[in-house]
Amino acid sequence: MSTTEDTKSRRSRRAEPIDKRTAKNGKVTWTFQLDVGTKPDGSRDRQRFTYDTQTEARREYRRISSEVAAGTYVHLLTLTVDEACEEWLTGRRFRRGVSAANTRNHLKPARRYFGARKLSSLTKADVDKLVDWMLTAGRVNQxxxxxxxxxxxxxxxxxxxxxxxxxxxxxxxxxxxxxxxxxxxxxxxxxxxxxxxxxxxxxADTADGSQPRGVKPVTVRSTLTALSMMVQSYVDQGRLPRNVVALAERPADEIDDRDDDEDTDDPKAWTVAEVQRFRTAAQAHRLYAAWLMSTYGMRRSEVLGMRWTRFSDTALKVRRGRVAVGTETEENLPKSRRSRRDLPPPAELAAALRSLKKVQRAECLALGIPWSDDRLIVVDEAGAPLRPERYTDEFHKIAKAAGLRRIQLKGLRNTSVSLMLALGIPAHIVAAWHGHDPSMSLSVYSVVQGEDLAAAGTAAFGS
Missing domain, CATH: 1.10.10.10 (Winged helix-like DNA-binding domain superfamily/Winged helix DNA-binding domain)
Incomplete structure (x- = not known):
């Protein structure tokens, strides 16, 4: 290199405002200051950047100054993961309180694991470690x-x-x-x-319960979904360069390859014969009409939020729902737009509802309580709304008394979808009845029974 070229190179390096700093402990760093924009009050936003080597400092100075000039520079986010989650949750406008509570719960493992880590410092490897931790030791010890x-x-x-x-x-x-x-x-x-x-x-082998235990993959996926939504909001605001959570692989559910039939202890749905046994056992129950609504696939929140003003012989109008949010019960809008629907009640359901209405009128008269058609359908003898947990407990009591396999209450919804599809009702009609997308009917709620498989095998070649 000629003397002239060397002089130009040294002048260029000196033109870059990069300073060398030596700390008291002897550590050497390279730092520079740069205007990266304006603050909300109109003053200039001047930030300091520090790096371990001069080469890195030069490279970053050129990159940042170029991005500032082009208007593409992303301001470094200084919030911790916990602070970012709280800020995001505060800014969300949840339509339903239960949605807010669920999202907050989904974020708890990430907030507990990352704590005071800067959100901007997270990498895909950090998110992968969160997944591993949740699967092996993420369960809260109660x-x-x-x-x-x-x-x-x-x-x-x-x-x-x-x-x-x-x-x-x-x-x-x-x-x-x-x-x-x-x-x-x-x-x-x-x-x-x-x-x-x-x-x-x-x-258990560990009597003190100190052995760490993981959560199910579905729980991990829920946490990653909520965390990814939070991070993406800051990416959309231009406060983060990328969404590293979206790069992490979601864990799949474990596949049970056992030869025995232990998995039948926790079925997702009943057969036609089983649901008929439940309906027969529920006939003597005061809220028989409510159990019919559940067997026809209505959500628990929809059954508990139904009022007499929304019932007629021609339509059950699903407009509200009652859900448990912590120790409280909240009445709000349906889960989605598809959930808002008018269902023509089958004759047996309409008759059961008319009978329940007569019973409740008589109860009000005996207690001296004024009757109003605006009251909820599912109430106790004193007219008080049933807590969602109590409704579920009553369901299990009836099913147990009938000697039925134990399923979750929402399994009645799976049963209803499966039976309608097995009868050849088009998927879009089944979905419209249940208030969700047709793809949900086929991929989530439908449960193939043994007799369905047998019929398919027989029909294949007419044997």
């Missing part, structure tokens, strides 16, 4: 809150007396009249007992 006098604790203590395990039948005999199946399920999830074999339980 053992410290256990009441020793509760039914769960007494069941656990009884199981602990049998080192080789004890059958569910023996546990039920020890606690007659109690819903032992629900207690055992809860104890399994809490890690307090373990299943030795089918129907046989023993106390």
């Amino acid at each position: 053992r410290a809150k256990v009441d020793p006098e509760s039914l769960s604790s007494r069941v656990c203590a009884f199981v602990a007396l049998h080192t080789d395990g004890v059958s569910a039948r023996a546990i039920q005999a020890q606690f007659p009249g109690q819903d032992i199946h629900t207690r055992l399920s809860a104890l399994l999830k809490a890690g307090r007992v373990r299943r030795v074999s089918r129907g046989v339980y023993a106390v």
Whole structure:
């Protein structure tokens, strides 16, 4: 290089306002200041940038100054993950309180794991570590809150007396009249007992519950979805360069390859015969009409939010829903626009609703309570609305008394979708009845029964 070229190069380097700094501990850094825009009050936004090497400082100075000149520079976000989540949640306009509560709960694992980490410093590797942590140790330990006098604790203590395990039948005999199946399920999830074999339980290996446990993949996916929505909002605002959460791979559900039929202990839906047995068992129940609405595929929130003013022999108008939000119950708009619909009630349902209305009128008269058609349909004898949890508990009591396989209440919705599709009703009509997208009917709610497979196999070649 000639002397003239060397002089020009040195002048160019000196023109870049990069300073060398030496800390008291001897650490050397390279820093520069640059105007990156204007603040909300109109003053210039001058920021300082510091790097470990002179080469990196030069490269970043040229990149940042070029982006500022082109108007494409992204201001570094200084919020922590926790602060960013709170700011995003505060700015959201949720239509339903339960949606806000669910989104906040989905973000809890990320807020707990990252804590005070700067959101702008997160990488795909960090998100992958969050996924691994949730799958292996992300479950919150509730053992410290256990009441020793509760039914769960007494069941656990009884199981602990049998080192080789004890059958569910023996546990039920020890606690007659109690819903032992629900207690055992809860104890399994809490890690307090373990299943030795089918129907046989023993106390967990770690009595203090200190062993870390993970959550299911579906929980991880919910957290990543909420976290990705939050990060994407800052990307859209120009406060982050990219959404690293969207780059992380979502964990898939585990596939059970066991040869036994243990997975039938937790079915998603009933067969035609089973749902008919439930309907027969529910006929003697005061809220038989409500159980019919549930078997016809209406959501729990829709059944509990239905008022007499929205019922006629020609239409059940789904306009509101009642859901549990923490310890409170909230009445709000339907889950989606598709959920707002008018359902022509089948004759048996219309008759059951008219009968329930007569019963409730008589109850009001006996209690001296004025009648109003604007009251909710699902209320107790005193006219008080039923809590969603109580409605679910009543469902399980009826199903258990009928000797039916245990399914979740929302399994009635799966059952309704599956039965309609099996009858050859077009998917778009099934979806319209249930208030969701046709793709949901086929991919989420539809459950293929054994007899459906048998019929398909027989019809294939007419055998």
